[in-house]
Amino acid sequence: MITSVADRSRIEWTTPTLNPVTGSDRVSPGCAHCYALTFAERFRGVPGHGYEQGFDLKLWPDRLAIPLRWKQPRLIFVNSMSDLFHERIPFDFVCDVFRTMKQADWHTFQILTKRGRASCGARAAAGLAGQRVDGRIH
Numbered sequence: 001m002i003t004s005v006a007d008r009s010r011i012e013w014t015t016p017t018l019n020p021v022t023g024s025d026r027v028s029p030g031c032a033h034c035y036a037l038t039f040a041e042r043f044r045g046v047p048g049h050g051y052e053q054g055f056d057l058k059l060w061p062d063r064l065a066i067p068l069r070w071k072q073p074r075l076i077f078v079n080s081m082s083d084l085f086h087e088r089i090p091f092d093f094v095c096d097v098f099r100t101m102k103q104a105d106w107h108t109f110q111i112l113t114k115r116g117r118a119s120c121g122a123r124a125a126a127g128l129a130g131q132r133v134d135g136r137i138h
């Protein structure tokens with residue numbers, strides 16, 4: 001996961017990754033060894049690097065359309081370098097991510113979160129996108 005959108009993820013069970021948001025904050029003991037934080041902070045202050053801002057939260061709206069250009073079905077890990085349900089990500093932007101997932105419906109998208117309210121957020125965003133997700137969010 002050297003770049004924000006990698007063709008090959010180091011997480012073995014999913015490839016590739018799509019990061020319309022990077023950066024996050026620790027919210028649980030499960031964040032103690034966050035690989036994304038460690039990786040991003042390594043490049044804080046490096047001019048021009050994708051993680052010049054370290055692990056500070058940053059939106060990348062220009063990345064939203066990337067899955068639409070991938071014509072072959074893929075299993076895509078969304079926000080491997082953040083948490084899509086981070087409380088400071090604008091709700092409209094979360095909806096934009098879900099709209100992209102609906103548009104690129106030949107792919108399978110995987111979202112992991114440590115935010116407790118994620119289920120509500122995911123359902124609301126998916127609902128706005130007109131996508132039926134009941135039974136697929138756990």
Ligand code: SF4
Pocket residue numbers: 023024025026027028030031034035036037081082083113114
């Ligand atoms: S929520 Fe996820 S991305 Fe954010 S600090 Fe915790 S493990 Fe890292």
